[in-house]
């Protein structure tokens with residue numbers, strides 16, 4: 238049984254828990270807001286384990302590693318831009 242509980246406003250990487258819900262297979266999940274502005278439903282277990290930390294925009298942006306090494310201060314802004322350019326996020 239999970240011992241940790243998630244509360245509204247809790248942060249998991251780039252996600253902020255918004256509302257308790259259940260996913261399509263009725264698994265306990267949270268509706269989360271990614272820092273890029275995308276709303277995603279993530280299973281509680283994935284949030285607690287650290288498996289899911291963003292809507293997906295973060296992992297795609299991480300491929301551009303060199304950029305972040307040179308510009309660590311603009312990581313967030315760049316991620317948002319990348320997410321928007323991809324038109325998904």
Ligand SMILES: [Zn+2]
Nearest residue numbers: 271273292294
């Ligand atoms: Zn995102």
